[in-house]
Amino acid sequence: MDLTITDGILGVRPPVTKPHPGFLHEVGEERFKKMVFDHYDLIKESSIAFLFPVFDDEEFADAADNAFSFLIQICGGPRYFEEKRGKPQMVGRHAPFRIDEAARRKWLELYKQLLEPLIDEGITEEYIQSFWDYLDIFSIWMINTPTKET
Numbered sequence: 001m002d003l004t005i006t007d008g009i010l011g012v013r014p015p016v017t018k019p020h021p022g023f024l025h026e027v028g029e030e031r032f033k034k035m036v037f038d039h040y041d042l043i044k045e046s047s048i049a050f051l052f053p054v055f056d057d058e059e060f061a062d063a064a065d066n067a068f069s070f071l072i073q074i075c076g077g078p079r080y081f082e083e084k085r086g087k088p089q090m091v092g093r094h095a096p097f098r099i100d101e102a103a104r105r106k107w108l109e110l111y112k113q114l115l116e117p118l119i120d121e122g123i124t125e126e127y128i129q130s131f132w133d134y135l136d137i138f139s140i141w142m143i144n145t146p147t148k149e150t
Contacts, residue, residue, distance in 0.1 A: 090142065104140070
């Protein structure tokens with residue numbers, strides 16, 4: 001399994017492939033939801049917390065639920081996101097947030113921590129890889145701010 005992070009470039013939207021439906025099938029809806037909510041718990045304590053409503057528990061839980069609803073739909077599961085919020089249009093929904101390549105990388109690193117243990121839970125590496133590949137490439141689409149040089 002190769003969970004490397006592709007270099008993202010502002011304004012570039014590479015072709016993206018949805019995850020293999022076997023990922024959701026093997027993980028199951030409850031475990032999938034736990035993974036997404038665990039990701040948000042990691043975000044809350046991370047250097048990208050400022051991009052999220054971390055000081056409002058209800059808004060933060062809604063953000064986590066929106067992420068779950070979107071990702072489970074992308075993986076071939078129930079269309080929770082469309083039922084609650086309409087068409088995803090994720091680039092537009094993320095436009096108000098200043099997302100640079102550094103923030104994107106941190107977001108992915110936090111997911112990497114949660115995906116690697118799935119191997120020990122018996123999830124097929126090929127399926128984990130397909131989910132990672134989706135996150136890695138689609139997250140490039142969300143970059144809307146140049147990374148500040150430090």
